[in-house]
Amino acid sequence: MQLKKGVLIGLLPIALFSCVSPKKLREAEAKFTQLNGAYAELQGKLRDCEGNLNNANNDISRKKSEIDALNSQMEMLKQNNNVALKQLQDLSVISSSQAESIKKSLDNIGAKDLYIKDLQSEMKRKDSLNMVLVMNLKGAVGDLNDKDINIKVDKGVVFIDISDKLLFKSGSFDLTEDAKVVLGKVAKVLLNQPNIEFMVEGHTDNAPYKKNAYLIDNWDLSVKRATSVVRVLQNDYGIPPARMAAAGRGEYLPVAANDTPEGKAANRRTRIVILPQLDQFFKLLEPGGDKGVAPAGQQQ
Template identity: 70%
Template sequence: MKIHHAMLIAVSSVTLFSCVSPKKLREAEAKYGQLNGAYLEMQGKLRDCEQKSKDSTDQFARRRGEYETRIGRLNEKISDQSEQIEALKANNNQVLNQLKDLSVISGSQAESIKKSLDNIGAKDLYIQDLQKAMARKDSLNMALVMNLKGAVGDLYDKDINIKVDKGVVYIDISDKLLFKSGKYEVNESAKVVLGKVAKVLLNQPDIEFMVEGHTDNVPYKSSVLVDNWDLSVKRATSVVRILQDQYGIPPARMTAAGRSEYVPVGSNDSAEGKAANRRTRIVILPELDQFFKLLETPQRS
């Protein structure tokens, strides 16, 4: 009976597998191959993303360490200068007392000289304060650029460049993100980038800024626009209108300007230079207190 039962199971298994046609089997194998290939591709992309994230973290940590080292050296230099100033003041007072004792100069003359030396010392202290402020500003500039870059886009996106120079914040957005060639209507996809910029600017309601249009030196003319001056202005006003109408930035805070081809950041003799020159620049000139507010990370909705 057991032998009969086993034979029945074996016959059933053969019958079941024989019902699967070779065509369906090949289709299943092909589908499996596709899924397995897609899985391996996704694994590769995941490893690339993890490596890029690690590289970005390492680079940020390295730059931060460089700035901290630089600031530490400046503080040491300031401390050394302070000690030298105090030593010089003490020596000057000693010399004055010796001169007064020798009756080379009168007491009033010695007092006048002492006041002059004190004024010099005060100026030295003022210079030290400026040096400290400059050292702190270098650190703030780096943090500000990192915060803005992180809010606006990928930290190493070549099409979005943010820098701080002499207290002025510059956000450069490549025109290939915003416009089609020779056009001044903003692309729908570019509004994502402008929305992120608007979020940063709305977070600082007291800051005014300028939107500048820039072009390369290729002559331009259309039925509506005369030259690159017109094109650069129209592109700037297109961006300003979107920031006003779609993201609610008060128009009184904005200025639209066209710079045409006359403020290049690269050589117009190469395709790469021309591409760099075709850009929209947002220029922020904050007051001192506003400069520090920019360091506050915008709250994410």
């Protein structure tokens, strides 16, 4: 791949020399080098965002498994306690050590039950906040066709898919005036949620992109479209840039088959991914944040 890229870069000046002046050639080469550097930087940011998102989803799955394990332990403790109490009914006297053991068992059941309820409550709260966000977004863009803008929750993550026909002309990364109206509606909701961070992803179909002095392929096009969107959200609507990341997916994450015009149209989209907020959820796991209850397998 590196050899192919090197050959292309080597041939590009020769091909351009016959039709452009040396000054314009140097400017084109400098612009090409700049775009390659920006592309590499954006790819690095994409990998970081994807890693963070995968880690967050893995942490949520792990916490759900912990809840199931704690529920199982609690049920076993209750059964053991019932057996012990039944045995005590047949005894007239119990030792002080036996009484203390029973007391600790009951206290442990109550503590684990409280810990489980805290985890479940925080997960329900997160799901409720996501649904409120989805309803607000749908209310803001309610006059748009569902085929052109789709808002959904999948595995605890909010996704906003906007068809490229609402944002860009074919093969271009320059936003249309109508696009700014659509993004303004989305930005209004996001501004009201100052703690939310999100990633803007560009997606294309698999039609080959005609290479020019600025873009090489669909990867480049998808990245440039994503950066065009975040710049408008920052410059026109005041969303802090630290809350946003821009990434390009090219043609490699389709939502439909590319063998029909309808499928290709569905794949040409810009996706806004609301990154999961796990700070408050994981506060329960920090020292002092779990009201004195230790997770299963840990000592208090």
